[in-house]
Amino acid sequence: MPRLVAGVDLGGTTASLALADLDGTIVHENKIATESYGGPQRVLERIAEGILALAEEAGQKPAALGIGLPGLVDMESGTSRFMPNLPTNWVNVEVSQILSALIGCPVKLINDARAATLGELRFGHGREADSLALFTLGTGIGGGIAIDGKLRLGPIGAAGEFGHLAVLPYGPMCGCGNRGCLETLISGPALTGEAVRLVRSGRAPILNELVKGDISLVTPKTMAEAANAGDDVLKATITLRGEYLGIGAANVVMIVHPEIIVLSGGVAEMGELILEPVRRTIRERVSMVPTEAIRVEKSQIGERAGLCGTLALAADTVTGEPS
């Protein structure tokens, strides 16, 4: 039987778990709710139980595990540092050590967006590009860069924090302490917050009809549907926010000149409504780096990119490949 590795993608409310072979082919997987489990210790115990249950199904323990967390982690020590989007306090939790003791294999910790970048690099657009920059556009905004076919992590795995690029440096305060970050402008909540204002003020009648007045149904998906069906004010605000994202992407282009910019996460599901203003803004704003050949595309592997990345990270630990 081929050796297996494990991957975990931990979000605000759920954790995706998987066992895969060293090529990344998933053999067993599961999703668990984590919200009700309280603090980090209990969440990590629940994750370990889930992984051990998958291992029992597979008839073997994983040779290594990769886990992605949504925030600042120290990859070198395997410690979480700052998780602004998790419900409880994850400052200085020795994630790798705790999970390793519970499961009995080496554990590699990584930021979830960097994991998604590694996933996209190995299994998505990266198969045809040597360098890429990936934006994860969800509740928070993360990012990652790959250069010369390798994930670029920086000394502790913190490089690629696109969500906190100041696009309007004197704009809204962000949870990170900076102002006018992309996360304040084009995250899921930033977009739906604006759409709800438009619904309430009668400026998004099609969206209002679509969600039948229930604003909890206002999501990037319903917003896109309404904008494409003729809600023009809504479409204009999506375009404007796509241009903000384009300003951030233009900065990334000028600093690293990637071959492809990949958008993933719920907001990317809006498709051309977001991709077009990003492409146009890059063309309009960048002349000192040639942009004709730079592609701006949706992720090829979507929401599974993060999980695939943690599996690749775990496999690299076993095979000795540098990520």
Next chain:
Amino acid sequence: MPRLVAGVDLGGTTASLALADLDGTIVHENKIATESYGGPQRVLERIAEGILALAEEAGQKPAALGIGLPGLVDMESGTSRFMPNLPTNWVNVEVSQILSALIGCPVKLINDARAATLGELRFGHGREADSLALFTLGTGIGGGIAIDGKLRLGPIGAAGEFGHLAVLPYGPMCGCGNRGCLETLISGPALTGEAVRLVRSGRAPILNELVKGDISLVTPKTMAEAANAGDDVLKATITLRGEYLGIGAANVVMIVHPEIIVLSGGVAEMGELILEPVRRTIRERVSMVPTEAIRVEKSQIGERAGLCGTLALAADTVTGEPS
């Protein structure tokens, strides 16, 4: 006799030429005025004559030559693409081919700020750091990044265009077509332009005294002298513009997490007046990447960084080292 290589740093009005051994020790050098020579062909001929004169002094021809140009170049083909700060049209000039035919050795073309980054990496702060980001702050603003001890150039050598990061995306138009670029805010002319307004409106009395009313003497150097001697409005404007630079530097930190940010060029000669607001702004605005260990310093080799970089690039051609 050791083998020699040649380096050329071409600016708007002068070109610095040097011959050095493969370790970068300069054995002969010269500076020539280029302004009056007209178009690119004549300027390149004059450079070739200058290099051949140095070669005659040294008793040997260079084994390779590196040349830095202030703008977008295609390193792969050795062609200049777009030089917004040169007095004549340098679009699509086959620089490497022309110089190679005139001098009789391989010629490598590079953007001048990337050359300065390579110089700083090999002979300056890079001796104690594996990764760095360098800002050249002169008539224009350029940049470059080094990661894992290597210059990061991108597919054609365009990565690192810090001067055109949009720091105020709805701010002043830049010559590059973008808006609110660092170059519009903290280049030498942007700073001295503001200082001249202050002199004329009586708000910079010490500077006015210092230059005896001759505004052509308003330079970053005299501005710093006056600000340190008590011109408080002037000092406040330098601080504000240093904060703009800090916003751009914060973006670079979030994308690549370098160990050190290096400032070079005339504006960097203001020292702490500029370094302090950059350091403070990075600390204030970046929390998703740890900033305590990130240093912000003046270049260790100053205005010679570009020339040293072209010599290193030429030496790499001879020894087969990747730059």
